[in-house]
Amino acid sequence: MTVARVVNRLRRPGTVAAAAAPPRGAVDSYRHDLDGLRGAAIALVVAFHIWFGRVSGGVDIFLVLSGFFFTGSLLRGAESTGAIRIGHTAHRLARRLLPALVTVLTAVFTATVLLRPFTQWTEIAAQTLASLLYYENWYLALSWSDYLAADPSVSPLQHLWSMAVQGQFYLVTLLGVALAVRLCRRLAGPAALRPGLAILLAAIAMASFRYAAHGTSVHQGWNYYDSFARAWELLAGALLAVVVPWLSAPRLVRVTLAVLGVAAVVACGWLIDGADEFPGPAALVPVGAALALIVAGSNLPAAAHPLPNRLLGTPAAVRLGELAYALYLWHWPILIFVLAETRSATAGLVRGLGVLAGSLVLAYLTNRFIEEPLRIRRSSWSAQETPARRRRTGQVVAVLGIAVLAISVGEQVVTRANPPQPVAFLDPVHYPGAAALVGGASTPRARLRPTVYEAPADHAYPSQDGCIADWDTRDVITCAYGNADAQHTVAVVGSSHAEHWVPALDLLAREHNFRVDVYLKMGCPLTVAAEPMYKGEAIPDCRDWSAEVIDRLGVDRPEWVFTTATRPRDKLGDETPADYLDVWSHLAERGLNVLAIRDTPWLRRDGVRYRAIDCLAQNGDRISCGMPRTDALDEVNPALEFAASFANVFPLDLSDAVCEPDVCAVTEGNILIYHDEHHLTASYSRSLAPELGRQLSPILGWW
Incomplete structure (x- = not known):
C-alpha cells in the first residue's frame, strides 16, 4: 500500500x-x-x-x-x-x-x-x-x-x-x-x-x-x-x-x-x-x-x-x-x-x-x-x-x-512566534561532522546540532535566499555564492539534491577564490526527457526549464557544471538513470565539463521515507534511525561505469563521508545529517567541505 x-x-x-x-x-x-x-x-x-x-x-x-x-x-x-x-x-x-x-x-x-x-x-x-x-x-x-x-x-x-x-x-x-x-x-x-x-x-x-x-x-x-x-x-x-x-x-x-x-x-x-x-x-x-x-x-x-x-x-x-x-x-x-x-x-x-x-x-x-x-x-x-x-x-x-x-x-x-532558525557555523572541535568519518577526528560529548527543532530550518542557502525555482516557477533563477568577482566558476545545476552541496562549495569557493553560480529547480534534476516525472506525476515545467538551462550554460560557459550522477532505486541501492547520460551528452556537445556527484542516501524503510528527527524524537538513536549501507547504496558507485564513456564527466563520491562501512547513520560528529527525509542539513554540508575539496583539487587544479 x-x-x-x-x-x-x-x-x-x-x-x-x-x-x-x-x-x-x-x-x-x-x-x-x-x-x-x-x-x-x-x-x-x-x-x-x-x-x-x-x-x-x-x-x-x-x-x-x-x-x-x-x-x-x-x-x-x-x-x-x-x-x-x-x-x-x-x-x-x-x-x-x-x-x-x-x-x-x-x-x-x-x-x-x-x-x-x-x-x-x-x-x-x-x-x-x-x-x-x-x-x-x-x-x-x-x-x-x-x-x-x-x-x-x-x-x-x-x-x-x-x-x-x-x-x-x-x-x-x-x-x-x-x-x-x-x-x-x-x-x-x-x-x-x-x-x-x-x-x-x-x-x-x-x-x-x-x-x-x-x-x-x-x-x-x-x-x-x-x-x-x-x-x-x-x-x-x-x-x-x-x-x-x-x-x-x-x-x-x-x-x-x-x-x-x-x-x-x-x-x-x-x-x-x-x-x-x-x-x-x-x-x-x-x-x-x-x-x-x-x-x-x-x-x-x-x-x-x-x-x-x-x-x-x-x-x-x-x-x-x-x-x-x-x-x-x-x-x-x-x-x-x-x-x-x-x-x-x-x-x-x-x-x-x-x-x-x-x-x-x-x-x-x-x-x-x-x-x-x-x-x-x-x-x-x-x-x-x-x-x-x-x-x-x-x-x-x-x-x-x-x-x-x-x-x-x-x-x-x-510555532509562528518561535520559528526554527538556521544554525550558525559550528565549532569544528566540538562538531567535527564528516571529519569524524574521513579524518578520524574525535567526537567530544556535545548537544546534537541542529536539534530536532532547528533541523527543518537548517537547509541549503538557495532555499533560504529564494535562489531556487519552486514548483510554481518556470523561470530560471540564478544567484552567485563564494567569491562573486572570481574568474573561475562552478555552476551547481539541477534539483535540491545538487543544492544541498552549496554550503560546502561556498566554503571552498571563499577559501580558494572561485564563484559558485546556481541554476536550481525543486524536484527537477537536469533532464532532456520528453515527459519528466516527479512523485509519479508529469512535470512539464521541468522539461522546459532544463532545456533553457542547458542552452544558458552553453552561453554562460562555466568552467565546470556540478550536478548529481545517481538516484536511489525504488527498493534498494542506487543507480544512474539513462536520462542523466543524455544530459551529459548534451553538455558535452556544448563543450562543458561535468562534476557528477553521487547522490546521498534517502532515509526509507520498505520503500517508505521517514524523517530522522521523527525517529530521534521517538527515542531512536543515530544507528537505529539510520539505514544499512547496503540498502542505501550499491557497493560500487553506479556512475563510474558510465562516466568512463564521457571524456567530459568526472565522478565524485563522498559516500564514505556520509556513511559508515555498515550503516548510514543520521548523525556524525555531533551534527545531524538530514533536515528531512533526504536532504543534508546546511551544517553537515559545511562539514563535508574538506573532503569535497580534497576530491576536487586534482580535478580543478585551482589549489
Whole structure:
C-alpha cells in the first residue's frame, strides 16, 4: 500500500436531504438506492485504500451525490416557501457534519500526542485546524507545492481534503441559490429559477472541467486538491438536481444506464489511476456512473427501478450507506496509525481486516451515539432519544470542538512566534561532522546540532535566499555564492539534491577564490526527457526549464557544471538513470565539463521515507534511525561505469563521508545529517567541505 498515492475521501451526502420533500414530479419520497450507492462506493474506497493503494473513484461519486442532494434540497425548499433560509440551512449542515468530524479530529489529535513523535504535533495541529475550518484541500495543495513543507502524504487527516471541497461548495451554492431565488422573485418569476440555474451551472461546470483537464497535464499535484478543478463533479450532480423533474426515459434506456453505471463503479479503480488523472477527463467514468444511476431511477417508484438500482436499495447496502460518512472519517487515520506503529508499507490481509473491523465498529458507534441523536427531528425521538440526551451529546461535541480549535490555534500561534532558525557555523572541535568519518577526528560529548527543532530550518542557502525555482516557477533563477568577482566558476545545476552541496562549495569557493553560480529547480534534476516525472506525476515545467538551462550554460560557459550522477532505486541501492547520460551528452556537445556527484542516501524503510528527527524524537538513536549501507547504496558507485564513456564527466563520491562501512547513520560528529527525509542539513554540508575539496583539487587544479 503506497500511502503517498492514496488521497481519497467521502462524505455522507444523503444526510443533507434525508428529511426533505421529494423532487417535483418524483414518485418516491426518498431514493434508497442512492443510499446503497454510497454503501457500495464506501466499500470500494476503504478496500482500495487498505489493500490496493489506488484511488477507487468513490470520492468522485460522493461529490456528485453531494451536489445532487444539496442542490435538490435547496430548490425544493425554495419552491415550497419562496425563499432560502440561509441561517437555518447552515445550522442543519453544521449539525449533520461537525459532530462526527469533531469526534474524529479529537481522537486523531489525542492519538498523535500519545503515539507519534512530538516533532509531528505542530503539523497535525495545523491540519486539524485546516480540517475544522474546511480548507484542508488548500493546505495540502500548498504543501505539495512547497518542497520544504512536511510531506503530508502519510497524514491521518489527509483524506479530509474532499470534505473541505464539499464545505466550500455548500457555502457558495447556498448563497448563490439564495441570490438566484431572490432575483427570480423580483425580476422573472419563480418559473425562471430552474431554467436559469441550469444554464448558469452548466456554464460553470464546463469552465471547471476545462480547467481541471488543463491542470491534469501541467500541475496534477495541485490540481487534485483544487476546489475549482473539483467543482464540475459537484456541479454535475447539482445540474441533474435542477433538471430531474423533467427527466423521462424508456425502460431499456434506464436499464442500460443502470447496468453501465454499476459496472463503471466497480471497474473504475482497476482501470484508472485516479491519483494521476482525477479530476481531469478520466473522472468522467465515476461521475458518469453516478449520474447514470441517478437518472435510471428518477421519477419511478422503487419497485419499478431497474434491477441494479433495486440491488443498491437492499437493506445491507442502505445500512452501509448510512455509515458511509463515519466510516470514511475513521478508516484512513486508523490505517495510517497502524502502518506507522508497525513500520509497514502495506497493511496485508490480516492487519487490513483488523483496520476494517475497527473502522466499522467506530463508524457504528459514531453514527448511533453522536450523529443520530443530533440529526433526528423532535417528532421522531424514541424513548431513548430524549431532549436531555440530545443536549448532553451536543454539549460534549461543542466542548470537544472548542478544545480542539483552541489547542490547534494555540499551537500555531506559538510555532509562528518561535520559528526554527538556521544554525550558525559550528565549532569544528566540538562538531567535527564528516571529519569524524574521513579524518578520524574525535567526537567530544556535545548537544546534537541542529536539534530536532532547528533541523527543518537548517537547509541549503538557495532555499533560504529564494535562489531556487519552486514548483510554481518556470523561470530560471540564478544567484552567485563564494567569491562573486572570481574568474573561475562552478555552476551547481539541477534539483535540491545538487543544492544541498552549496554550503560546502561556498566554503571552498571563499577559501580558494572561485564563484559558485546556481541554476536550481525543486524536484527537477537536469533532464532532456520528453515527459519528466516527479512523485509519479508529469512535470512539464521541468522539461522546459532544463532545456533553457542547458542552452544558458552553453552561453554562460562555466568552467565546470556540478550536478548529481545517481538516484536511489525504488527498493534498494542506487543507480544512474539513462536520462542523466543524455544530459551529459548534451553538455558535452556544448563543450562543458561535468562534476557528477553521487547522490546521498534517502532515509526509507520498505520503500517508505521517514524523517530522522521523527525517529530521534521517538527515542531512536543515530544507528537505529539510520539505514544499512547496503540498502542505501550499491557497493560500487553506479556512475563510474558510465562516466568512463564521457571524456567530459568526472565522478565524485563522498559516500564514505556520509556513511559508515555498515550503516548510514543520521548523525556524525555531533551534527545531524538530514533536515528531512533526504536532504543534508546546511551544517553537515559545511562539514563535508574538506573532503569535497580534497576530491576536487586534482580535478580543478585551482589549489
